[in-house]
Amino acid sequence: MIDIARMAGVSSSTVSRALSGSTLIPEATRERILELARSLNYQVNVGAANLRKRSVQTVGVVVLGDSMQSISDPFILNLFGSVADALDEQGSSVLLTRLHETRNASMQTLVTSGQVSGLVVIGQLTWHEHLNRLQHSGLKFSVWGAALPDAAYPVVGGDNEQGGYLAASHLLARGCKKIAFFGDINHPEAGLRFAGYLRAHREAGVTPDERLRQSVLFGEPRLLHVVQEWLSQDLAFDGVFATSDVAAITLISALNARGIDVPRDVKVVGYDDIDMAGHVFPSLTSIRQPTKLAGHALVSLLNEAQAGMPKRSVILPTELIERESTR
Amino acid sequence: MIDIARMAGVSSSTVSRALSGSTLIPEATRERILELARSLNYQVNVGAANLRKRSVQTVGVVVLGDSMQSISDPFILNLFGSVADALDEQGSSVLLTRLHETRNASMQTLVTSGQVSGLVVIGQLTWHEHLNRLQHSGLKFSVWGAALPDAAYPVVGGDNEQGGYLAASHLLARGCKKIAFFGDINHPEAGLRFAGYLRAHREAGVTPDERLRQSVLFGEPRLLHVVQEWLSQDLAFDGVFATSDVAAITLISALNARGIDVPRDVKVVGYDDIDMAGHVFPSLTSIRQPTKLAGHALVSLLNEAQAGMPKRSVILPTELIERESTR
């Protein structure tokens, strides 16, 4: 910067002001300096500027779990992209970190060491208590997940209850009477989806068959096996609501293999509306969560936390995307 | 740091040395200072340290393409995770950036502005020329993609030719005579896979039918439509090699819908071995690329570039994962 100052015949103060767009510098001078900087391929050293300004334009995005490898869920990737987009828009950089269960001190470290100004946390699960503790210690962050009643930290999540309701209502409206539920009821988000499934049945005056429930975990490795086991029980059903598209697609493949036609004999609704939902045959009806909004909401809540505003949580509406699997 | 110095009754130089593990400081003093720092929850300001040391422990990972949204390819995510793991291991942070076609100047910027020491680039595609230019301008980076003959930059990629060879050989060994190829031959990686497909045919003494080629782009939105169009041509075939698992799964769904049994009537091999390959029915035989190795290789090549060592490229072996779609 001093070199540029010399070449432009001004002081480094003037260069700094010109580059940062201060109104003190007349347009003519600024143009000259800008041009010079461009031709020298000069960029302000962000680290030095941050040091003096005592601020950082970087947000940490923390993905909880063993490793990114384990996150095979395409929905998480979309969400992640949307957070990155939102941060881009406000001119922040994204420092990515994955955390294992063991190294939980490191979330604090990122902020304390001045690398990031705050955190967006994706993947709540078993970390709930730890997140509560961090919130009380004054760390600034926002979290994607289910809005647990005793969460002290700001949460953004899809409206899982509504999602489950939309799915089941849609199947009922399509004439299904015996709708199976595929998902792990103990998982916070899947549990809410199940609650919505029940509400839809109640409102329609239909009593759901308790035998038509199969616990399927997210990312279950033996998914195909579980599905086939379940089908071999020869239960009577004409519809399925699966809490993940991966499970739904697996199920449809298995049904087709047994000569059961989707959607004629059985109608299926999935969850997350992953890319492949539109690619398989029959294409899959699914519940879409507004990832675009989610990213913005997570960033907004983080900004609010940093501004010292009171903690707030956001529940985003879900939407049913109708495709051939329920025609 | 000055506060700690005062409290420990030493100068900030001593604290700095103690914290960075200099041998000048006797063990007793260092322990005392470390304990004090811990109790005050103190962390060295990374920005200030970098400024003085004139070094950065952060690597930029650049994902090329419109937006993370468009990267529906789960393989890319795995790769990304593996790069992040490798950087973690050597104690580097990961600054994530997505770039659009339009803003291509910004790769330089990240390094020039001192935010990162180098870049790992994922997604080569149409950027080849631009990457060559950047390499000549002295930027330090490594790239995942196909090792194009005139690439001036270090590349890590799967052995696409071998992958295509493995896939086609496997189908031929399973008795297939008419093997269709699904993929965009103009895409560098898919082109090599096609070359391998041809070599396998040559070695087996089988002449591939030129009509059995369907150009399918990665991430094609109208994939399902394309597949159905193709099937309606009623071409005779008993095997398919698809250059992506998503295309392969779509194809199998469509075949099943027409009463064509996989693997009995037609055998199918995909590429990338995505998670869902094991979940669908019939489960999908696929070509796996060693993502774990890929991450390490990308980081190694970047380190070498930064150390001023001559450019080198790495081609990683692929592996056929046999499942039901070719039984």
Next chain:
DNA sequence: CCCGCTAATGCAATCGATTGCACGAATGTT
């Protein structure tokens, strides 16, 4: 007892920017 040497420590410059304050010039006001 003095000298030399080593082990610890501190001083102060430095990294590359930003910004409060002071100053001089130009302009406007009576």
Next chain:
DNA sequence: AACATTCGTGCAATCGATTGCATTAGCGGG
């Protein structure tokens, strides 16, 4: 013509660390 503003610019301190060099204390050897 004298004075008050406004405008543009530069000086120098500052952000929070690191590190070359100087300095001091402590110790053993001659």
